[in-house]
Amino acid sequence: MRERAKSHGTMRRELGVLRAALNFAHSEGRLIYVPPVLLPPKTPGKDRWLTRREAAMLLNAARTASGPVRLYLPLFILMGLYTGARKSAILSLRWPQIDLENGLIDFLPPGERQSNKRRAKIPIPNKLLGHLKRARYRGSDLDYVIHRDGKKIDDVKHSFASACIKAEVFEVTPHTLRHTCGTWLAQQGVSLFEIGGWLGQSNERTVELYAHHHPDFLTNAKQALEGRQF
Known part of the structure; x- marks a missing residue:
């Protein structure tokens, strides 16, 4: 398929x-x-997203992996869940794009223009900030945030798939992390406008993907019809 x-x-x-x-x-x-x-x-589009339990299982599988995978895959998963950034944006992220003091991430590399797949500038959630500060000590000022011995990782497809098998979560890809982030935000009642800004995508696409997860989805329409007398 x-x-x-x-x-x-x-x-x-x-x-x-x-x-x-x-x-x-x-x-x-x-x-x-x-x-x-x-x-x-x-x-x-697929509506596959991770439950909190599945996310915890996947993260645990990555943390207990053998070899260098356990040094970079857990951070990749955390960044996907907390920022909703695309895989390519996370893997190409360098430390100068992260302001740990003020708690900001700019996924658009310096000097590059925005493309159709926009890269957002967002505040760092507190739970992610601690992980990034610890990871910062393992790198240099110019290194990639997600790296293997200081070198850029081109893809995490195979290591991610292995962690999914170990965690027994299925039909999941790295892009599922982005969709999970958007879904969790919608389920917590965050406005679709803010979700689009956080993910760096159009309002039309945000409504298409996440409106039905929002607790207020079609509530006004339902209440209006319930108030009608026939």
């Missing part, structure tokens, strides 16, 4: 590029008309 989803996404991207090229050719007068290019519908 994962391979089908991947090929489906690739097809959408390729057809999108084709449609853009045809539109450009038409605007340049190279085509008399633009032939229609129909994109396949978007695949529905």
